[in-house]
Amino acid sequence: xxxxxxxxxxxxxxxxxxxxxxxxxxxxxxxxxxxxxxxxxxxxxxxxxxxxxxxxxxxxxxxxxxxxxxxxxxxxxxxxxxxxxxxxxxxxxxxxxxxxxxxxxxxxxxxxxxxxxxxxxxxxxxxxxxxxxxxxxxxxxxxxxxxxxxxxxxxxxxxxxxxxxxxxxxxxxxxxxxxxxxxxxxxxxxxxxxxxxxxxxxxxxxxxxxxxxxxxxxxxxxxxx
Numbered sequence: 568x569x570x571x572x573x574x575x576x577x578x579x580x581x582x583x584x585x586x587x588x589x590x591x592x593x594x595x596x597x598x599x600x601x602x603x604x605x606x607x608x609x610x611x612x613x614x615x616x617x618x619x620x621x622x623x624x625x626x627x628x629x630x631x632x633x634x635x636x637x638x639x640x641x642x643x644x645x646x647x648x649x650x651x652x653x654x655x656x657x658x659x660x661x662x663x664x665x666x667x668x669x670x671x672x673x674x675x676x677x678x679x680x681x682x683x684x685x686x687x688x689x690x691x692x693x694x695x696x697x698x699x700x701x702x703x704x705x706x707x708x709x710x711x712x713x714x715x716x717x718x719x720x721x722x723x724x725x726x727x728x729x730x731x732x733x734x735x736x737x738x739x740x741x742x743x744x745x746x747x748x749x750x751x752x753x754x755x756x757x758x759x760x761x762x763x764x765x766x767x768x769x770x771x772x773x774x775x776x777x778x779x780x781x782x783x784x785x786x787x788x789x790x791x792x
Contacts, residue, residue, distance in 0.1 A: 733761030
């Protein structure tokens with residue numbers, strides 16, 4: 568059953584995670600899953616010692632974030648201003664070939680066989696026009712600036728300004744990496760048939776004009792939904 572957390576940027580929100588993790592190691596089940604990544608991305612910083620369950624869980628997720636997730640996610644919804652929106656994206660298949668004039672007698676009466684064949688052709692055409700659902704993936708990405716003087720607000724604006732069919736940006740946070748430099752950790756959902764993470768990085772995020780702020784991007788986690 569899906570679990571809903573709200574306002575995880577507040578103490579009250581972190582408290583709800585603390586209570587949920589009582590007697591548990593992970594958000595869903597007994598293994599690390601994409602649910603843990605979603606909640607982790609919405610919590611702006613490691614919870615204080617006042618929340619021992621949440622603090623221990625946060626450290627555990629952080630240490631395993633680059634690894635694969637063996638657990639099966641049951642679904643989690645994040646509410647509040649730090650929420651990562653999730654929506655279903657469908658790729659519509661193109662219409663099939665045009666009518667075959669040789670199958671129709673324009674000058675005679677239509678027989679039962681011809682009528683049945685015509686109905687079957689129309690039904691087949693309608694089936695090809697039905698939307699077909701494409702696979703989707705959840706991606707966690709690190710976006711690194713050039714130096715400590717890079718405007719991280721403008722960097723995130725540049726990232727989110729990238730729009731294309733099948734791409735949905737989610738929750739994000741700034742993570743210190745040392746020497747006053749911070750990186751942007753951001754979640755995104757993609758439709759596999761429409762968006763290639765490698766092309767997204769090479770053709771949009773690290774190319775002009777975004778390379779004014781972005782030095783490089785790394786895929787931290789990639790999970791099929």
